[in-house]
Amino acid sequence: MNNPKVVMLGLGYIGLPTAAIIASKKLQVLGVDVQARVVDTINAGGVHIIEPDLDGLVKSVVSNGWLRAALKPEPADVFIVAVPTPFGEEKRPDISYVEAATRSVLPLLRPGNLFIIESTSPVGTTRKMAKIIFEARPELRESLRVAYCPERVLPGKVIYELEHNDRVIGGIDAASTQAATDFYSIFVRGGLHPTHDKTAEMCKLTENSFRDTNIAFANELSLICDKAGINVWELIELANKHPRVKILQPGTGVGGHCIAVDPWFIVSDFPAEAQLIRRARLINDFKPLWVVEKVKNAALAFALEHGRKPLVALLGLAFKPNIDDLRESPAVQVALGLMGGPEADYLVVEPNVEQWKHGALTPLDEATRRADMLVFLVAHRPFERLEQHAHELDFCGARKNR
Numbered sequence: 001m002n003n004p005k006v007v008m009l010g011l012g013y014i015g016l017p018t019a020a021i022i023a024s025k026k027l028q029v030l031g032v033d034v035q036a037r038v039v040d041t042i043n044a045g046g047v048h049i050i051e052p053d054l055d056g057l058v059k060s061v062v063s064n065g066w067l068r069a070a071l072k073p074e075p076a077d078v079f080i081v082a083v084p085t086p087f088g089e090e091k092r093p094d095i096s097y098v099e100a101a102t103r104s105v106l107p108l109l110r111p112g113n114l115f116i117i118e119s120t121s122p123v124g125t126t127r128k129m130a131k132i133i134f135e136a137r138p139e140l141r142e143s144l145r146v147a148y149c150p151e152r153v154l155p156g157k158v159i160y161e162l163e164h165n166d167r168v169i170g171g172i173d174a175a176s177t178q179a180a181t182d183f184y185s186i187f188v189r190g191g192l193h194p195t196h197d198k199t200a201e202m203c204k205l206t207e208n209s210f211r212d213t214n215i216a217f218a219n220e221l222s223l224i225c226d227k228a229g230i231n232v233w234e235l236i237e238l239a240n241k242h243p244r245v246k247i248l249q250p251g252t253g254v255g256g257h258c259i260a261v262d263p264w265f266i267v268s269d270f271p272a273e274a275q276l277i278r279r280a281r282l283i284n285d286f287k288p289l290w291v292v293e294k295v296k297n298a299a300l301a302f303a304l305e306h307g308r309k310p311l312v313a314l315l316g317l318a319f320k321p322n323i324d325d326l327r328e329s330p331a332v333q334v335a336l337g338l339m340g341g342p343e344a345d346y347l348v349v350e351p352n353v354e355q356w357k358h359g360a361l362t363p364l365d366e367a368t369r370r371a372d373m374l375v376f377l378v379a380h381r382p383f384e385r386l387e388q389h390a391h392e393l394d395f396c397g398a399r400k401n402r
């Protein structure tokens, strides 16, 4: 396939940077999104998401004519799906966006086309989409290539990692795997690892479940150590002196839109088998509730000692250190679980965001000057100099980067 024309379906955190990188290799890319605001912003050379270096890249490929955006797809050689896959009722994966994107290109597909899904998807999604396509367009059964290729980029480093990370590529047949591998070789410098579609789908879910399970181990240790009167941070540091032990750091819980979500895609489809993965999710989901109770108890103890309720500073709201993303954040859950309660008054500090829809934010200096208690919910860099106070409160959250 020489100079393939590409259609990217979904122009969010994954789709837009990927479309821009492909366009930067001087391939014609049409980005499609259902939101007119997104399409208009990109066609004006702007971006609607915050990601280092993305704005300059998009501006350049749009002004050079390699990338444009539209509300509807057009005929092309390669179609890539990068739309959301949230979970719905009872934590069941919702692949309706993937299906809608697939159906939107049904009339446009031609023999020799390559159809790729990048959205994080439950095992079997690629085959389900292939079935939808071939039922509607049976004449394409021998000539359409269909593959799955998951995305592993880290927000904040997306532009670098899109090119340099290894990719796992699984087609529904050998010809599809080969066609997709050839396509990714145009813009990926990392290794390209061919496999089957179901293995590629499971690989993405496995990576995030591995992280979640390991964090759950650290979080469970933190509960045990609290009860046993052991400093969990010291314990983990010592245990990690073993040459084959590498325990992660406990924290307030697990958040974000990937690690806290993707393991449910396995649990939902394999409820009898996925015992450990399910338990890890429950342990990590329980941690913010536990932190809430610990803070309330500490506040009550303060009140007993001082005859008044304390002013408590909650430090951090983001789902991990040094970012501004509050989605699915356990620190937000803790703050909401505490604020308005009778045990204490609260100041909330989040240096990485300007505003918070649930309440006022207080500058760090003011909060540390006024507060009776500090609760470290997220290990943001500006909180590091306060570490000497952390020994009193280290059950409450993360002191170190995970």
Ligand SMILES: NC(=O)c1ccc[n+]([C@@H]2O[C@H](COP(=O)([O-])OP(=O)(O)OC[C@H]3O[C@@H](n4cnc5c(N)ncnc54)[C@H](O)[C@@H]3O)[C@@H](O)[C@H]2O)c1
Binding pocket: 009, 010, 011, 012, 013, 014, 015, 032, 033, 034, 035, 038, 082, 083, 084, 085, 097, 100, 101, 104, 118, 119, 120, 121, 151, 152, 153, 154, 155, 257, 258
């Ligand atoms: N953001 C990440 O760091 C990350 C990392 C790895 C994998 N993923 C996965 O990648 C996929 C996309 O995630 P994201 O963060 O880019 O989502 P996002 O919400 O930022 O963007 C998705 C875009 O798709 C658009 N869209 C929805 N339905 C559409 C349709 N039928 N046709 C065209 N556009 C449509 C939405 O309007 C939105 O702009 C998800 O499956 C996610 O789990 C995300």
